[in-house]
Amino acid sequence: MALLEGLASIHPDIHTREYWEYCGKKELRFQKCGGCGAFRFPPLTGCRECGSTDVSWVAVAGRGRVFSYTVVHHPAIPEVREHVPYPVVVVEFDDAPGVRLISNVLDISYDEVEIGMELDLVWDEPSPGVVLPRFKKV
Amino acid sequence: MSMKDKCAIVGVGLTPYGKRGEFFEIPQSDQIRGALNIALEESGLELQDVDGFCSYSVDSNDPGMLAPSLGIPNVNFSNMVFGGGGGGTCGAVANAAAAIHAGLAEVVMVFKIITQPAHARFGASYGSKQIAANPYSDFHRPFGLVSPVQFMAMLFQRHMHRFGTKPEHLAEVAVATRTHASRNPKALKRERLTIEDHQQSRLIADPFRLFDCCQENDGGGVILVTSAERARDLEQKPVYIMAGAQGGSSQWGHGLTMQNQPDDVYASAGHKHLAERLYRMAGVGPDDVDVALFYDHFSGLVILQIEDYGFCKQGEGGPFVEDGGLLWKGGRMPVNTHGGNLSEVYLLGLTHIAEAVRQLRGESSSQVDGAEIALVTAGPSNLPTSSLLLRR
Incomplete structure (x- = not known):
């Protein structure tokens, strides 16, 4: 899934x-x-x-850093019920100061995410034609 | 031509406090009529005196339907603050005062009713199909940010990281607020709460737990505003509108849903610009405020507003709330003496204005001795949001 x-x-x-x-x-x-x-x-x-x-x-080159984050525990809508807990991160980039991108970190335990964590961009296609910038821990 | 003290709140009427969805089948105009009758009754004004409407939060009761439905003969002013949620509460009162001061109307009713059936919960508002159709929600919704609590949690997470603010500080807000609610017979959550109860409650969006989140309710109210001159002949002690600020800084902008504020603005409630304007217009400062009614959709945002409004420096909000810092007696600043959105009821900020009025009339269930000046804020959210300074 x-x-x-x-x-x-x-x-x-x-x-x-x-x-x-x-x-x-x-x-x-x-x-x-x-x-x-x-x-x-x-x-x-x-x-x-x-x-x-x-x-x-x-x-941008795609190397970023966690500026802030939350871990969503409570499924406010049915669409996320099977996915909690999941972390959501705000990413900043050295080569695009001022930009903050809301995204997710793939292949990581939800309790591992922390501010300052270095990230690399990965392209994720959770649905055909929907290409989202997501990240992996460096 | 400053409008400082030129207008006053002369009547407040609230509906009963409903559970989420409970009043969905009651027409909003009926709920408004009920609240209006209470406000008129206590003020000594007549229905025929009302000649203006102010609202906020994308209100659906347009004046062309509402005026005939309520039996109001003429509408001389109608207006709404942009934006959803509870950001416009104080701005709507300020708009009423501005209109009266400018001679556009004589008695303006500020009104708002909220009903939250299952398909229209605020708590799930950023996940709704309507929001999904907005191209700008594509920058957060696909990544699982679908609820106000989640956006605000990230602001506070950054504050904890930068300043060492602790989860126990969140608990302090929840506990002090509940202590006040336990003294308010109308509050929906009155059983006492401890720091431990808070820390053991389930996580909603880290670091916010269940007791950091406001209730979800149905109901609303009406606030009657008129000129100071007219107010002096009415039934209640006038509560003067010293200043009202509405808007915000462009650096905050759509910061809540876009998270793109400069770092110092990020770790805030986005009210600093409003605070500075408000104090300047009123000619007072934080030391002059006797009681503060901070919009508490989430406990952490109270801490951030304490900083924005200058009760301490940025980063010192955690220590400020320690050891009962917000209690009505013995605290550093009495905050949310009615029990707030967290514990009294969540009616989009109207109850914060209602409590400020009670404090300044000397009628609160947790009365601050000699309260002369009250600060009221509307919900930190995307621009515009708003705040008021009121005095007796």
Whole structure:
């Protein structure tokens, strides 16, 4: 059973389509402001630092670190009942400062996750066509 | 033209406190009518005096239906604070005061009813099909973040990591709040709680346990606001609106669901900007506050708000709540003297305003001696959220 397969659906729109198209090609890219160089995520049409709408999509290498996390014990919705307890992590990247990506760590016991843990990107396809950036412990 | 002390809360009416889903079959307009009648009765105002509506949290009772249903002859102002959840409670009161101060209306009713049938639980709100259809939920829902408690747990986890805040500090909040609830005959959870009870309760989303989470209820209420001048001729001691702040910092933004705040903002409740504005508008500071009613959807967010509102420095909220620091008597700051969302009832923040009013009228079941100024906050969440300073 794929991790959280009952939640494996995405709904791209004009703001988020490009991000997911890159994910489909197994490229993790974030918006970088053409005005001030600040990274931003999730995708927005302007920069919260300088207001510029000039943007490029920059790929990251995929090495990240746990910034914070929780372990979900209580299944708030039926779709996760078979999966608790599971950790959810907030990942930060040295090569994309300011970006925080919400994700999961695969192949790890839920009580092993800690802040500062080094992670490597892995592409996970819990449902056909839904390609999600997930992580493994380095 | 500051609106400081220009308007007042003159009446409060709450519905009965229902279990989650209990009042779903009662039309909200009936529940509003019931609460409004209580508020009118205690205030000495008549139904015909009401000429404005303010609400929040994507309220579905639009004024065109509500006014005729309640028998209100004319609507001179209607308005709603953006955003879901309990972030807009205080902002709705501030909007009412702003409208009255500007001469747009004379008596505004702030109202909100919440009903939570199985398909519309707040606790599962980020997992719902409606939310799933929002493209921005794709950045958290597929990874299993589907409930407010889970997002907030991560903020607090970071706070523990950075500042050494402990699970026992969460327990202190739950225990002090329950102690207050045990003194409030209307509170739904009144049996006393110990630190050990808290520590032995089941984990919901680490580090938050069952007793860190608010109740889920049905019900709501009405708060009547009018000018200070008119308030002085009514039945109750006026509770003056010193200041109301609404919004937040862009660095917080959609921080709750996106988790992308700068580190210092991350390990907070996202209220610092509001706090600074609120104190400036009111011309007072944290030392002047006699009682604080912090929106407590989760115990940890009370600790983070204590820091945001300047009762201690960032990182010192844990020690601040130690040894009964939040108790109505003998604490460092009396907090949630009604029992809060955790133990009294969860009605989207209306009960925090109601308790502030009781404290300033001298009517609380855990009355703070000589309480003159009360701070009330609405739910930390995505921008906008809000807060109020009230005085007797």
